């Protein structure tokens with residue numbers, strides 16, 4: 001039997017409602033409205049913020065972020081969505097904590113029954129896959145339901161803890177120096193060496209506010225969602241926006257490059273593919289929850305040599321050599337969060353507007369230094385801007401010669 005709903009059913013939506021639905025559908029076609037994927041990403045990002053910064057769910061629900069109070073609020077449905085998305089992402093610890101919160105926060109019998117079922121499913125999956133590793137609770141949930149989740153070095157570094165031994169810190173110094181460069185004599189550079197392995201420095205006041213504004217203004221219209229690899233792959237491991245600026249994008253950029261060269265003693269100028277010393281400036285913008293999980297900034301040397309040609313970035317990438325060093329400007333302060341953390345070196349660097357951190361990704365013998373692994377911790381409050389200048393290997397082989405120690 002066929003029913004003509006329009007003409008016979010008194011439950012049919014009135015035309016005004018259909019018109020609204022149509023308008024929402026139209027609006028959805030443009031990218032202005034958040035998509036289901038955005039919502040899912042937000043839920044995962046909130047779970048990550050809680051885990052890394054050890055926030056109490058009750059504080060998050062009331063908009064308290066460490067010592068900052070915001071007007072943001074989470075409803076019980078939001079908490080359930082975070083639990084559900086964490087469950088789907090196999091983050092059983094988060095799924096358990098958020099669903100347990102939802103269970104205690106609701107008095108509604110049907111809701112309580114629903115959350116109980118979710119908690120039972122989460123607990124079972126957690127215990128079935130339990131192997132004592134850090135993405136699980138320290139024991140099975142059947143052995144105790146009020147456990148304190150594992151805490152990993154990376155998360156602790158993001159919270160500002162440091163893990164360098166006394167020996168590793170010995171000999172690290174702050175300096176004010178013209179770096180042997182005549183044009184830095186009138187404005188010497190203030191810098192501190194942060195680590196010997198990897199060799200790492202923090203340079204203060206290397207960009208003025210007007211230069212920072214010029215870089216951000218040039219980047220704004222070019223920003224797109226950051227990916228990893230080429231062709232770009234989007235995922236939760238990197239949440240930010242990227243813009244690439246050539247030296248021709250703004251009249252101030254060549255001078256900024258000359259400054260990096262003078263300070264580092266390295267060649268950082270862009271050149272034609274196959275003989276480039278420095279890549280275009282990569283500007284990154286992170287909103288709340290934005291982050292980049294730890295990685296080493298190399299393009300192909302993390303692969304065995306017989307697979308180098310498989311790098312999707314093209315043959316000229318290998319001709320230029322890998323990313324010997326990273327120079328990263330901080331274009332903003334960040335109210336809470338957003339440190340750059342080096343889990344193997346045991347150090348993290350807070351963003352300081354106008355400063356730049358620089359480290360070597362390769363050892364002097366050309367091998368990747370795994371201790372250069374680093375990540376951008378999630379932004380908890382504020383907005384983080386950075387700009388990377390990657391310095392390539394081959395144009396600099398005489399500037400940073402091999403050591404006589406084969407392991408260096």
Ligand SMILES: O=C(O)CCC(=O)C(=O)O
Nearest residue numbers: 292297339340375376386
């Ligand atoms: O944002 C940061 O602190 C780190 C960014 C980073 O590691 C990168 O862009 O490769």
Ligand SMILES: [Fe+2]
Nearest residue numbers: 295296297374
């Ligand atoms: Fe990086």
